[in-house]
Amino acid sequence: MFEQLGLIGCGLMGGSFALALKQAGLVKRVVGYSKSPSTTERACQMGVIDVAAPSALLAVSGADIVLMAVPVAASEATFKAIKHMVTPCMLIMDVGSTKGDVVEAAARGLREQVGSFVPAHPIAGKELAGVDNADAELYVGKQVILTPTEVTLSAHTQRATEVWSALGCKVVQMSPESHDAAFAAVSHLPHMLAFTLMNSVIGQSKGASYMGLAGPGFRDFTRIAASDPKVWRDILQANRAELLTQCQHFRDQLALFEAAMLAGDQQTLEALITQASTARAAWRMNQLP
Amino acid sequence: MFEQLGLIGCGLMGGSFALALKQAGLVKRVVGYSKSPSTTERACQMGVIDVAAPSALLAVSGADIVLMAVPVAASEATFKAIKHMVTPCMLIMDVGSTKGDVVEAAARGLREQVGSFVPAHPIAGKELAGVDNADAELYVGKQVILTPTEVTLSAHTQRATEVWSALGCKVVQMSPESHDAAFAAVSHLPHMLAFTLMNSVIGQSKGASYMGLAGPGFRDFTRIAASDPKVWRDILQANRAELLTQCQHFRDQLALFEAAMLAGDQQTLEALITQASTARAAWRMNQLP
Numbered sequence: 001m002f003e004q005l006g007l008i009g010c011g012l013m014g015g016s017f018a019l020a021l022k023q024a025g026l027v028k029r030v031v032g033y034s035k036s037p038s039t040t041e042r043a044c045q046m047g048v049i050d051v052a053a054p055s056a057l058l059a060v061s062g063a064d065i066v067l068m069a070v071p072v073a074a075s076e077a078t079f080k081a082i083k084h085m086v087t088p089c090m091l092i093m094d095v096g097s098t099k100g101d102v103v104e105a106a107a108r109g110l111r112e113q114v115g116s117f118v119p120a121h122p123i124a125g126k127e128l129a130g131v132d133n134a135d136a137e138l139y140v141g142k143q144v145i146l147t148p149t150e151v152t153l154s155a156h157t158q159r160a161t162e163v164w165s166a167l168g169c170k171v172v173q174m175s176p177e178s179h180d181a182a183f184a185a186v187s188h189l190p191h192m193l194a195f196t197l198m199n200s201v202i203g204q205s206k207g208a209s210y211m212g213l214a215g216p217g218f219r220d221f222t223r224i225a226a227s228d229p230k231v232w233r234d235i236l237q238a239n240r241a242e243l244l245t246q247c248q249h250f251r252d253q254l255a256l257f258e259a260a261m262l263a264g265d266q267q268t269l270e271a272l273i274t275q276a277s278t279a280r281a282a283w284r285m286n287q288l289p
Numbered sequence: 290m291f292e293q294l295g296l297i298g299c300g301l302m303g304g305s306f307a308l309a310l311k312q313a314g315l316v317k318r319v320v321g322y323s324k325s326p327s328t329t330e331r332a333c334q335m336g337v338i339d340v341a342a343p344s345a346l347l348a349v350s351g352a353d354i355v356l357m358a359v360p361v362a363a364s365e366a367t368f369k370a371i372k373h374m375v376t377p378c379m380l381i382m383d384v385g386s387t388k389g390d391v392v393e394a395a396a397r398g399l400r401e402q403v404g405s406f407v408p409a410h411p412i413a414g415k416e417l418a419g420v421d422n423a424d425a426e427l428y429v430g431k432q433v434i435l436t437p438t439e440v441t442l443s444a445h446t447q448r449a450t451e452v453w454s455a456l457g458c459k460v461v462q463m464s465p466e467s468h469d470a471a472f473a474a475v476s477h478l479p480h481m482l483a484f485t486l487m488n489s490v491i492g493q494s495k496g497a498s499y500m501g502l503a504g505p506g507f508r509d510f511t512r513i514a515a516s517d518p519k520v521w522r523d524i525l526q527a528n529r530a531e532l533l534t535q536c537q538h539f540r541d542q543l544a545l546f547e548a549a550m551l552a553g554d555q556q557t558l559e560a561l562i563t564q565a566s567t568a569r570a571a572w573r574m575n576q577l578p
Contacts (some may be wrong), residue, residue: 069340072436077536080449091485120455123502123504124503124504125505125506140482142504143502143504145502155383155510162312162381172502181495181499182498182499182502185489185496185499186490186499186502186503186504186507187489187503187504187507188502189486189489189504190486190506190507190508190510190511192543192546193482193486193510193543194510194565194569195546195561195562195565195566196539196542196543196546197478197479197482197539198540198564198565198566198568198569199395199542199545199564199565199568200474200478200535200541200542200563201474201475201568202539202564202568203538203542204474204538205542206470206471207474209471209577210470210471210474210475211475211568211572212576212577213412213432213434213461213471213472213475213577214475214476214572214574215412215413215414215431215432215475215476216414216574217414217476217512217513218475218476218479218574219574220389220509220510220512221479221483221509221510221512221513222479222483222569223383223506223509223510223569224506225565225566225568225570226566226570226571227562228566229559229562229563229566230559232562233555233558233559233562236546236550236558236562237550237553237555237558240550243550244547244550244551246489247543247546247547249489249492249493250485250486250489251540252489252545253488253489253492254481254482254485254536254540256488256526257481257484257485257536258533259528261525261529261532261533262529262533264526264529266522266526269522269525269526270518270519271521272484272488273364273365273484273516273518273521273522273525274518275487275491276483276484276485276487276488276514277484277487277514277515277516277517277518277521279487279488279490279491279500279514280483280511280512280514280515282514283500283503283511285503285504285505285507285508287501288498288501288502
């Protein structure tokens with residue numbers, strides 16, 4: 001049970017965490033700060049936060065748990081802004097989709113208080129961002145990746161595990177590097193490919209009429225292309241080394257398809273599709289191997 | 290109102306057409322043929338067909354409407370098998386995902402009877418194929434593309450339009466070439482990219498553990514990768530010229546992302562994502578521009 005959650009960023013991810021914590025009876029009070037005053041106001045109206053703080057620093061003041069739910073590129077500035085109120089007993093977490101850059105930002109921003117920070121990535125989201133879509137059930141049944149480093153206080157890692165577990169999440173621990181390599185492959189690259197497909201189609205003179213014919217396969221494949229541009233610019237940029245590696249793997253595999261089609265090699269073509277189809281049919285979300 | 294539907298191929302697409310036609314009261318009797326006797330038997334049990342025919346030729350005998358719902362690669366052999374029973378008043382349609390190759394197969398297979406054939410592509414499907422998943426509602430609200438050529442009897446094109454409209458479909462007419470170019474862009478390429486992503490991930494030593502972390506974005510992006518290998522081998526191969534062109538467009542667009550990331554050019558990166566995101570957010574299925 002926590003006394004006070006300091007929430008920095010009251011959007012979908014942060015707002016949902018506050019609601020979930022309240023619903024589970026795990027926090028007495030939520031003090032929230034958002035860059036946009038209208039967001040903070042709305043969060044108050046909705047009961048997502050109890051008190052609006054005028055700054056990130058004051059949102060943290062007196063908190064025993066802090067969630068930083070801001071764009072990853074804003075991490076370092078946020079850590080610096082709150083540093084003077086951070087205490088060793090305060091558990092600080094983020095929700096960013098990349099971890100290596102956030103870990104570095106925490107080291108630079110929190111300095112000797114960095115042990116309080118447990119990097120976290122809940123694998124949850126919605127197409128519709130913003131506090132209006134905050135949902136106490138958003139995290140239920142989802143995976144949360146924690147990427148503590150050698151400077152993280154292990155008591156905090158333990159508490160972070162307990163909090164997310166209490167919200168119904170499956171908690172997985174790994175290094176920031178392993179996290180970023182994995183998510184480059186299964187999240188960041190698919191987003192980049194979905195963006196690329198959209199740009200490829202609309203860049204053609206008949207692109208608009210082509211899209212008018214598209215069906216459910218196109219709908220699902222491109223759903224993630226509607227994601228927030230600033231959020232995804234930051235993610236792609238932050239994880240660019242791993243992402244470029246994954247992109248090269250992808251190009252190599254794509255070349256196998258192209259070569260098989262050019263050669264009219266139906267056997268290879270079928271083998272390539274069978275491999276993909278079998279793997280996808282066997283895959284289940286949230287099941288670690 | 291038709292007297293008798295000759296159904297060749299009693300799987301998901303063919304079975305659903307028979308059920309829809311019956312439900313709409315548009316046909317008195319369905320005579321069905323499938324390569325696999327167990328499929329025909331199951332189709333009889335389910336009431337999808339009324340009579341099982343021992344051959345494609347005998348399924349066509351006496352029919353005034355014929356639906357050929359077989360893999361596209363089997364088109365020419367099927368046209369040849371039924372040719373001797375085809376009459377000028379018989380309306381013949383297919384449901385293939387490619388049209389140029391089917392039009393050529395019809396010309397070679399049906400010869401002087403080719404005027405009876407109206408090439409059709411209903412934009413509908415399910416992940417689960419087979420007669421067990423046949424559904425009278427499968428085509429409701431979906432688009433159907435008809436690609437008649439200069440040899441198609443216009444009365445048949447008219448009747449084909451009426452039948453699909455009566456089943457609740459939106460009928461669109463275009464040339465086989467335009468069809469194949471459009472579907473290379475919005476269906477065949479996305480399938481190939483989804484297959485490629487699966488192969489790219491599972492081809493890495495840590496691929497299985499990466500996939501264990503994948504979330505809803507990966508799930509939707511790769512859904513079509515579970516498609517039937519033989520069906521998609523045929524589609525990719527049949528439409529390979531258009532598909533290779535689309536693949537090159539895609540590679541060019543992907544290179545823009547890679548270059549922006551390598552250069553750390555956040556402005557270009559954001560502009561690329563914004564373009565994709567805006568286009569996807571504005572897109573609505575089944576709305577022609």
